[in-house]
Amino acid sequence: MTSHTDDELMAAYVAGDGGAFNEIFRRYAPALLRALKPGVGSDESSDLLQQTFLHLHRSRADFASGAALRPWLFTIAINVKRQHMRTLLRRREAPLGDMLENLAAPPPRTARDELEGIAALLAELPPAQRTVIELHFIDELSFARVADAVGVSLAAVRVRAHRGYELLRQRFAEKVGPE
C-alpha cells in the first residue's frame, strides 16, 4: 500500500478500502498536524486534525481522479482552522486550559531550542504571511500549490512569502544579536 500513488489510494478508499484511508492518514497526518499546531493547544490541534480527516471522509465522492490530494487536504485543514479561530475570537475567551497546560509542560529539549525559537517567531507573523510560510517552508509545498491551498494568486503568495521571510530574518537577527 505504501508504494501506491495518492490517486490510487483515494480510488481504493472511495471503493471502500479502509486500509487506503489508514495509509493516507499515515502519509499526511504528521505534516497536517505541524501545520495546525501553531497558535492552538495540543488538544485543539488533535481535534482540528480529526475534523480535517473527517471532512476528507465526507467529501471523498468529490475527489476527482488526477487531482492532487495534498493541496486538497491542506485547504480543508486551513479552512477548519480558520473556523476554529473565528469561534475562539467570537467567544473572546483565552484558552485557559492550554495556557495551564503550557505552564505545566516541561522545558523544551535542548536539541529543539532553535526550532522552538523559529516557531515562536513564526507565530508572531501576520496570519496571511504565516500560513504561506508554514505551507512553503515547513510543509514544502511549491508556491503554486500554496496559492491553490490558500486561494490567492501565485503573485500574492510570492509577495506574502517574500515579506514574511524578510520579517523573519529581521526578527531572528534582532533576537540573536549582531554576529
Next chain:
Amino acid sequence: MESQPLSEREASGTWLVSDELQLDEVRLRLRAAIAQERGLTARLRALPTQGRIGIAVVAVALTVVLPRLLGHFNRGPSPWTAPAAAPALVYAAILIALLWSSLWPLQRTRSRFVDVALVSAGLLAPFGLVDFAPGGACGLLGHLGYCFFIGTAVGWTLVLLLRALDRGGHQDRTAAWLSVGVASLATNLALQFDCPETGAPHRLACHATIGVALGLQYLAFIRWHEWRNTKRSPGRSEPKMAAV
C-alpha cells in the same frame, strides 16, 4: 520525512514521540467518528457536491412554488400576475448564489467578504420585496394565515435541511448563516407570491422580519447545542466533530 523510522525523526529534532502518540490518539478517535457516520444525514453529506446542491435546489423551488400551485389548483385561475422579469432575476440570482455558497465544499477556498455580502443580501433583500410581486391572490399560505409563523416554520425546516446537507454541520457558522439567508429569501418569495395581503406594513412586519427571526432562532439553537455539548463533556472548549 514521514517514511523515516521514528528514531531518526526523533534524532533529527523535528519530531517527537509525543507527536506520534497524539497521532495514534487522533487515529483512534477518527475511527470511532467514522463508524458513527451512519443514517440519513451521513448519507446526504457523503453525496457529491452537485448532488447535495441539486437536493437543496429542489427543496427551495418546492418551498417557493408549491404553495402557489396548490392554491391555483384549489380555485382555478387567479387574478395573480407574474412579477417583472428584471427584479425576479435579481432575486433568483441572489438565492442561487446563497444556496451555492451555503453548501460550498471545504476543500475549496472561500471568500469571507462574499459570504458576508451574501448573508446580508439574504436578510435584507426581503425588505426590498415589499413592492416586488403584485400579490392579491390567495393561495395555500394565504388561506392558513399567520404568514410570520408559517414562514418561520417553513424557513426553519429549510435551514435544518441545508445544515444536514452541509459537511461542516453546525460547526461551520458562516455556512449556517448562509443557510439562514437562503431560508429567509425563499420563504419571503413564497409568501410574496401567495399572501393575499398586499399592504406594505404587513409585508414589512410579517414577511421581511422572518429572516431576522430565523437568525435569532439559529443563535438560540447554537447556544443550546453548545450548552448540551458542555454538559456531555465538561472541560472541553469545543465539541468534538464526532458529536455533531
